[in-house]
Amino acid sequence: MIQIEELVRFCRALRESGIHVTPAEVITAATVFQVIDTSDRDEVFLSLRSVLATSVDDFPAFAELFDEFWSQSPRKLVERDVITRNAPAKGAKGLAFFLEHWANSLRADGKPINVPGASDTESGAEKDFSAFTNEELEEISRLARRVVKRLASKPSRRWRPVRRGHKVNLRRSLRLSLKTGGELIDLAYKQRRPKRTRLFVICDVSGSMDLYSRLLLQFVYGLQNSFARVESFVFATSLSRITGELKNKTYQRALDRLSASIHGWSGGTRIGASLAAFNAQWLRRIDKRTIVIILSDGWDTGEPEQLAAALSLLKARAGRLIWLNPLLGNTTYQPATRGMQAALPLIDVFAPAHDLASLRALEPHLVL
Amino acid sequence: MREEVKQIQRLLEEQIYIADAAVATALYLSMALGKPLLIEGPAGVGKTEIAKALANALGARLIRLQCYEGLDTTTALYEWNYPKQLLHLKLEESSPASEAEKEAAIFSESFLLKRPLLQAITEHERAPVLLIDEIDRSDEEFEAFLLEVLSDFQVTIPEIGTIKATHRPHVVLTSNRSRDLSDALRRRCLYHWIDYPSAEKELEIVRARVPAIEAGLAARVTSVMQATRTMSLSKIPGVAETLDWANALVALQATELNSEIIAETIGCFLKDEADIASFRAELDVGRFEG
Numbered sequence: 001m002i003q004i005e006e007l008v009r010f011c012r013a014l015r016e017s018g019i020h021v022t023p024a025e026v027i028t029a030a031t032v033f034q035v036i037d038t039s040d041r042d043e044v045f046l047s048l049r050s051v052l053a054t055s056v057d058d059f060p061a062f063a064e065l066f067d068e069f070w071s072q073s074p075r076k077l078v079e080r081d082v083i084t085r086n087a088p089a090k091g092a093k094g095l096a097f098f099l100e101h102w103a104n105s106l107r108a109d110g111k112p113i114n115v116p117g118a119s120d121t122e123s124g125a126e127k128d129f130s131a132f133t134n135e136e137l138e139e140i141s142r143l144a145r146r147v148v149k150r151l152a153s154k155p156s157r158r159w160r161p162v163r164r165g166h167k168v169n170l171r172r173s174l175r176l177s178l179k180t181g182g183e184l185i186d187l188a189y190k191q192r193r194p195k196r197t198r199l200f201v202i203c204d205v206s207g208s209m210d211l212y213s214r215l216l217l218q219f220v221y222g223l224q225n226s227f228a229r230v231e232s233f234v235f236a237t238s239l240s241r242i243t244g245e246l247k248n249k250t251y252q253r254a255l256d257r258l259s260a261s262i263h264g265w266s267g268g269t270r271i272g273a274s275l276a277a278f279n280a281q282w283l284r285r286i287d288k289r290t291i292v293i294i295l296s297d298g299w300d301t302g303e304p305e306q307l308a309a310a311l312s313l314l315k316a317r318a319g320r321l322i323w324l325n326p327l328l329g330n331t332t333y334q335p336a337t338r339g340m341q342a343a344l345p346l347i348d349v350f351a352p353a354h355d356l357a358s359l360r361a362l363e364p365h366l367v368l
Numbered sequence: 369m370r371e372e373v374k375q376i377q378r379l380l381e382e383q384i385y386i387a388d389a390a391v392a393t394a395l396y397l398s399m400a401l402g403k404p405l406l407i408e409g410p411a412g413v414g415k416t417e418i419a420k421a422l423a424n425a426l427g428a429r430l431i432r433l434q435c436y437e438g439l440d441t442t443t444a445l446y447e448w449n450y451p452k453q454l455l456h457l458k459l460e461e462s463s464p465a466s467e468a469e470k471e472a473a474i475f476s477e478s479f480l481l482k483r484p485l486l487q488a489i490t491e492h493e494r495a496p497v498l499l500i501d502e503i504d505r506s507d508e509e510f511e512a513f514l515l516e517v518l519s520d521f522q523v524t525i526p527e528i529g530t531i532k533a534t535h536r537p538h539v540v541l542t543s544n545r546s547r548d549l550s551d552a553l554r555r556r557c558l559y560h561w562i563d564y565p566s567a568e569k570e571l572e573i574v575r576a577r578v579p580a581i582e583a584g585l586a587a588r589v590t591s592v593m594q595a596t597r598t599m600s601l602s603k604i605p606g607v608a609e610t611l612d613w614a615n616a617l618v619a620l621q622a623t624e625l626n627s628e629i630i631a632e633t634i635g636c637f638l639k640d641e642a643d644i645a646s647f648r649a650e651l652d653v654g655r656f657e658g
Contacts, residue, residue, distance in 0.1 A: 022555060024555065032401070035370075042369075046389060049559075050397060050560055053559060054551070054557075054559055056561040171450070174450060174453055174474070175471075178467050178470060280600060284602070284603065285546045313602060
């Protein structure tokens with residue numbers, strides 16, 4: 001038999017392992033016990049899961065915790081969980097590495113780190129991402145918000161009333177007609193609300209992108225938080241969806257959540273495999289009103305055929321396929337890697353993304 | 369297991385819906401606690417079927433709201449019947465009624481077109497089953513509005529006033545996960561996930577829904593479908609496709625499933641050209657032999 005105190009402890013353990021449980025849900029869970037057979041372990045499991053897990057993504061963690069909860073002391077479980085969460089990921093490369101060194105990664109002397117896309121001038125717009133200050137990071141967020149505003153400029157199926165238009169708003173017109181004894185003299189109009197474009201951003205965070213991923217993620221964060229219809233992903237050797245992690249009030253907290261959920265990444269890149277994984281789950285959500293942006297330098301350790309196959313599927317469905325390559329900022333760079341060669345014929349827009357000016361130049365491409 | 373859960377399972381089976389303990393428990397809790405049930409899962413696994421089977425089992429009316437992008441309150445909740453209003457005003461042109469009286473007349477319940485949500489709230493006989501299908505296809509604004517309706521089952525129409533549900537409808541929401549639903553909506557609902565069925569369960573479904581099919585053929589159909597789902601396809605076939613295929617095979621009076629018949633009927637379960645090509649390649653090397 002389960003007591004309320006046990007249930008509360010269980011919910012606390014769920015919270016510790018990342019399943020967000022609100023007090024209201026705890027109350028619902030408590031009510032559940034009054035209407036189910038609490039001696040049937042399966043029924044308790046299924047019932048609690050349907051109340052406390054709000055997505056199938058929570059199922060594995062829930063099942064694990066449920067099993068542990070019923071076989072060992074819950075207090076111990078909570079403590080153990082806290083310890084693992086606080087333990088830093090050791091020896092991780094790529095995104096994890098940059099996340100850990102996020103705060104102190106800006107060079108003290110302010111000199112740009114030497115990278116292929118580095119520019120000679122010191123003006124903010126052209127300065128390479130690798131030498132950015134905190135104020136300039138804020139500028140990136142502002143830019144992302146501006147870009148996002150452009151996304152909402154086409155008519156949708158929703159209506160809104162306007163002074164003059166092509167479609168008569170019957171509801172308002174009828175109301176107006178009452179003043180003139182039921183005669184329709186003054187017509188009210190309506191027009192379509194702006195249509196919204198969806199955005200899928202897939203960001204390469206492998207070792208070779210280290211210098212850029214910090215800033216590009218800031219851009220992705222900006223996009224994500226000013227516009228509900230952005231889905232974000234990161235990949236090195238495998239793909240992770242980070243939409244949920246980025247939805248946070250401050251970038252720092254978003255980064256904290258991100259690093260907690262994806263440590264232990266390796267430095268290699270498998271673009272083709274990652275995009276294939278993306279397609280397997282998300283391709284059917286891509287349509288002609290979707291823009292797909294891939295942020296990567298094109299250094300792929302996998303087979304170029306796989307990359308080409310994945311990209312052609314994407315191209316067939318997406319409204320626009322954009323590949324942003326920070327290396328393109330260097331005038332001497334040639335997209336000669338096998339991966340890039342395979343990808344080029346399938347991309348609608350191939351553009352640099354190594355500084356603010358290049359992100360600004362992106363704006364017109366984000367309107368379908 | 370609680371007797372009510374077993375009973376729900378039995379009732380659904382009478383409706384030829386093969387329900388496992390998880391589904392039955394979720395439905396039972398949804399009814400016992402009066403909370404909406406959110407069902408997620410890939411396309412074609414029978415999410416919508418649950419609501420239909422539930423309505424039939426309860427002998428309740430099924431009210432369905434199909435969501436799409438741009439769905440708004442005039443399609444989901446209510447709309448005024450403008451032609452009728454205009455006609456009424458014309459007929460009453462010479463009547464001595466004041467403007468206010470005329471307004472009250474044309475904005476009354478008899479001029480109201482009830483859309484699914486209002487229908488569900490004003491159903492007088494018994495609690496209906498309200499199916500809000502593919503909620504992920506509606507936009508965020510509509511979701512927020514829906515949340516309001518689902519929390520107190522009452523609707524305020526400015527001209528008429530507040531209408532409160534006589535019977536709390538049994539609400540089932542389905543989602544293909546094409547976008548993230550808001551946390552608020554998720555928390556308001558009980559949650560259930562349906563995945564592609566196991567081989568045993570799928571065979572059971574085929575035998576139940578296509579009774580004319582031979583036992584051996586049904587087993588073959590199921591095993592081919594299970595193998596197909598392990599391939600990397602752009603659109604993985606669901607149970608609906610399995611049933612379409614089984615029905616087609618019965619109509620063609622097929623008794624066994626050889627490569628030839630499979631090749632002729634691929635279109636029943638694969639709807640994408642690239643998928644069909646990669647399936648054919650596997651078929652040619654004998655992957656789907658019995």
